[in-house]
Every structure is written in C-alpha cells, then in structure tokens.
Amino acid sequence: MMIEPLILEQVEKTFKDGDKENQVVKNLSFGLKTGEVVAIIGPSGSGKSTFLSIAGALQSPDKGKVIINGTDIATFSDIDKANIRLNHLGYIFQTSNLVPYLKVEEQLSLVLKMANQWTKESKRKINEMLVAVGMVQRSKFYPHQLSGGEKQRVAIARAFINDPEIILADEPTASLDSNRSMAIIELISKIVKEQNKSAIIVTHDEQILPLCDRIYVMKDGQLIEQGN
C-alpha cells in the first residue's frame, strides 16, 4: 500500500516579475501520508497557491520532482497532467466553482464521465456521496438555488467522486461563516479518514487548524512544520 501518495522533492519555481526574477518556491520538500489532513498557512504572497498548483498538477516546477502515486509528473505534458487531475486529484476551490448549468447530481456525473468511469454503479455511488455530504435532497437543484455552504458541500462531493488519492483545497472556507467553516472542514476530514484518502488544505482560517493532523507554515518559499 502506498504510504505517501504525494511527494515533492527539492522543488523550485521562479516567476518573472518585470526584469526581476521572483523565486516563489525554493528547494521545497514535502510528503503527504495516507489518511491525514495537512493544513498549510502563511502570509499571502508566500507561495502557498503556487505550491498547491504544483502539487495539483496545474503547473510544472522548474526543478525537482513531483511524485504522485509513485510517478514523477514534473515534466508531464498538459494533456497528461489533465489525466492526472482527472484520476488522482480532487479540487476544492475558494468559491465552489460549480458549473452553473448542471444540476447537483450532474456536477458529479460530469467528472465520472470525463474520466470514463461511468458504469451502472455510478448512480448509486453519486447518491452515496451526496448522502455523505448531506445534499441528497438537493440533487435536482441548480447551483444558483443553493446557499454558499451547500455549494461548497457539492464541491467537496465533486472532489471525492472520482476516488482521488489526494484532495487539494484552496481556502475552502474563505466565503463561509465560522459555523459553516467548521462543518465543511469536519466533513472533509471525515471523508478522508473513512475512505483512507489524504488532503492538503491551504487556509487563512486559524480556527480550523485543530481539525488538521499536521500544520505547515509557508515561509520564504519553504514549508516548515509546526508542532501543535
């Protein structure tokens, strides 16, 4: 069994900012274990999102290795990265970013269909997932008929539906009040534990930290683990 579904080894990423070169991620190494929820905090501009987009196969690093399930994807093409995202990664964004013209259940079936994972079992699977996030009564609703918290629940269900090993959440609670924030993180944590997944949550929200297994601070392009 894969103990560390995501490993970053000495990753570097530099952006050109005018004539200056801005090294956002420096010599960063990180490992994510199965069954854990990791929080990443840090001031804005410290490279959190860049880290997340490299770990999430949205960007390729300049140097270093990004190993997802034992495969180094650092030099993958855009199409190969899209396949990695489709089959191994689940995203939760700051805003739910649901597709506006699809019903709740269609949001989930779209992911399965794109990944060619649509089978007879899929309907049941979608239903189970909606039960898990408490949205099964809303399965025929469009996103504009849902509240912010409900949308975020659908987004969580969407991130988990294709059985990814890794969930990447970028400020998932930024647009929610504190009660709902706690509920959303509890929900992510619950599903991660139950289904033996792992999750990285990038956040500003200090109140959710007790719900996470490990906490890292992003500072000067590197991740530093914080003792609880």
Place this chain on the structure above:
Amino acid sequence: MFSLPFKEMTFFKVKYLLISFILFFVAILVFVISGLANGLSMNNASSIINMPAHSFYLQKSAEGRIDRSHLTVDIEELTAKSEAQPIGVQMGAISRVNSEDRLDVTFIAVQPGSFLEPDRKDGKGLERGGGNSVLLDRSLSGTIKIGMIVKDARSGISLKVVGFLDDQTFSHTPVALISLDTWEKLAGGPNKSEYNGIAIKKSDIGLEKNISSLIKNGEWVEKDQVVKGIPGYSAEQNSLYMMLSFLIVIAVFVLAAFFYIMTIQKTAQFGILKAIGAKSSQLVKSTIFQVIMLTVVSIAAAVIFTKGFMAILPNNIPFIFDLVQIAKFSGILFLVSIFGSLLSVFNIVKADPIQAMGRVE
C-alpha cells in the same frame, strides 16, 4: 460528453436564442435578397437565360449588346445549318384590334422549329411562311387570348396570337416570338435581311470560323455576356450582389464578435472544467458543436421562413427560390460562423485552470 453543450444551451436559453435569432435574420436577409436578385434576373432576361444557345455572333461595335447589334445575313446560306440560327431582337409595341392601348413587347424572331424556339408553351408553335403568327409571354395572357389578332404598332401589320410561352422576357418586357419570315415583313426588307445576331447551340470552332469568314465585322460573345449586356441587367444585379456581399461581411464580424464574447465570458468556467480534468480539445469540440447546432437550426429555420415568405409575396414582386443557390449561401453562412467561433478557440486553449483557484500569485 455531448450532453454538456446541450445542457448549457437549454440552461442559458435566452443568450443562445438571441444568437440564433441574429443568425436567423441574417440568413433570411441573405436568402430574400438572393431570391429577389434571381427573380429580377429572370424577370429581366429570361428569354436569353432560358435560350439553349452557347454563344452569339454579334456585330463588333455593339460591344456585346444584342439589341444594338446588326448583321446582314444571307438567310439561305444559314438555314441549311441548323446548329447556327439567326435571331432578331427588336423592342416594339403591339396593340389589340379596336384598341388604342399599346403594350410594350420585345419581338424576338427565330426560325420555326429550330433549337431557338422555346418548347414550353400553350397553343401551337410558330408557323412558317406568311401566316404572321405570334407567341406571347404569359404575362400578357390577362388581356390577350389565343386566337386574337394584334397589330404591330410601328408597321401596322396584323399578327395572329397562336399561343403563350412561359418565362420569356427581355429587358423587363414580355417577348413576342415571331418567325423570321414575319420579321422580314415587319422590317419591310427583302430576302437578304438584317438580324441582330447568330446563335449557335454548342461550342463548335469550325462552325464559328465559318460564320466569321462569311459575315465580317462580328465577334463571338458567350451567352452570359449577352445576358449581362441586356439594358439594365448588370446595374440591377450588381447592386443586389453588392448588398449580399456586404451582408456576408457583416455576418462574419457580428458572428465572430458574438462567439468571441461568449467564449471570453466563459473563460473562468473553462478554467474550472480544466481543473477538474477536462482537456482543451474536449472544450473546443463542445464549443464548436454548439456553434454547429445553432447555425444548422437557425439556417434551416431561415430557409423555411423564406419559403413561406415567397408564398405571401405579391405576384408583381419577382422572387425565385432557387434551392441550389440557397444551399450555396447556407454553406457560406455556415462556414462564416464556424470561422467566427474558431477565432475564440485560442481563448479556450489559453483558459487557465490556476485562475479558477481564485487567486494567482
């Protein structure tokens, strides 16, 4: 995957309906103007357009205008060769017996039974010899009946109406088809007479050379050029075709702008779809699929509308629904909208999933 563009269109009904309406109206305008151009063309020059001739031998100084051309032809030499036929074209007027009303017509004189005599007709064909029979365009059948005697307004010679012809006009006047014998009487000339030109059925270089050497001062002009030389024809057609070409240019810009704006609007959405694993090629395909759907539906609706429009159009507005031409213009509009949507493909490919994450560093 194809249910996705479909669901999007049904969800954003108004937006997509608006675009299809624009396409629909542009297509209608294109079809109606092309129908009017066709109708006017037939209304103007159907006698020459429908004539089964390949080209005409006309006087050089006439510059391709059959009504201005005059050739002195020895008819005995020519009638032997049925592939080449003299033709007379003369604008004139006729009146009914006991009536002062003059009806403008164009006399067209052909050899009875030759390939130039149109076969679509009511009543009898032209008679040879001194019968002075005349076949008239059907537009005159309201005032004149078969068997009536009409008079040539200039010479006063009586002509017996023996039948009607479909679609025989010259420069917007109905044609009065007469025989070469009658033509000579109207002109009052002897056997060696003046005609406007010589028509040949198909291209035949030997025959053309033979005629060129027999009759000097002439040149061969193709039928299309003769049609264009009919008074008023080019002016009418050119102005309508100018409108048509402008319409198509406008359609390119309007549609390209619409599809472009629509794609820009959806950039964030493309970003999300990419972040959850959609490939650029899938998104491009789905966009083009939408454009094809919109275009096909709108153009089909416009074709049906144009057909209905033709039915309610009063008879005095000439309009011809030519399926081949409608298909051609449909094809052009279809390509134009695909082209317009392809301009936005670049933006789909560029749509950045990182932006979908809400923040960019």
